[in-house]
Amino acid sequence: MRVIRVRDDGTVDDGSTRIHCDMANGGLAVAGSTSDTQPATRNHRAGLPEARKAHEVLAHEVEECGIALLQNFVSTAWSVWNLPTYAGWVLEKSRKESYGRYADVLRLIGARESHKRWLLKDPYHLAEIDILLEVFPDACIIQTHRDPLKAIPSMCNVLQMFRQDMAGEATLIGPRQCTYWRNALDRAQAAYKRLPRNFFNVDHRAFLKDPIGTVHSIYRFFGLTLSQGAEQQMLGWVAASPTSRHGPHRYAADTWGLTTTEISEIFSDYRARHQFE
DSSP, X not given: OOEEEEEEOTTOOSSHHHHHHHHGGGTOEEOOBOOTTSHHHHHHHTTOTTHHHHSOOOXXXXXXXXXXXXXXXXXXXXXXXXXXXXXXXXXXXXOHHHHHHHHHHHHHHTXXXXXXXXXXXXXXXXXXXXXXXXXXXXXXXXXXXXXXXXXXXXXXXXXXXXXXXXXXXXXXHHHHHHHHHXXXXXXXXXXXXXXXXXXXXXXXXXXXXXXXXXXXXHHHHTTOOOOXXXXXXXXXXXHHXXXXXXXXXXXXXGGGTOOHHHHHHHTHHHHHHTTOO
């Protein structure tokens, strides 16, 4: 199974959704789509209009593939919610079985297009990077990087909007997210040091300036061919989908029990490594 994985780094809300949607126009197989009948789509268009500014869900657009990974309920993705007992329990369990089932689901979905390379995206894969690379040893990982001072509060806001009944008290969300994504980031950095050819790093700032140029660099790095037709489709999607079309996504660290100083300290080495300071 040939896999390209668009992965968020430890700061989550960093532009990987736009890269995912952009590259999905290049003829790759994708998993995770929505329809008008699904609750997430209805919420966006009715009860959660503000969510469209943060992470728009559209009918028949590509979406994150994590639903397939959650089917046996053994995943650290669940632990980001206000589930402290589960969070402790799942850390003692191996998630390899979850990824084995996940791979089977992908094979089933793609049975009629086995010649295509998968394009997949979900931030919670980051915390399971070692198991993912064991199950998909040839995975091409696109790791996006954004300043945690912006990404962490943004992620907290998204969680509160989408899962108000599960996210818990607002002031508890921030510390929980920082702990989770700091650990996930450490695992990803260790994996990158071992297997640098499996990873392509994308700076959020550079991607916003030149999205198609970034995609060209990704294709070259992994030895892939970007056809002229695919590039034109990508250009059309970028032109039709500006990030500001629903207005600015506003968020503040102190809403989530954090200060910018605390976030800076937790991610100090990461921010220095990527010159966010």
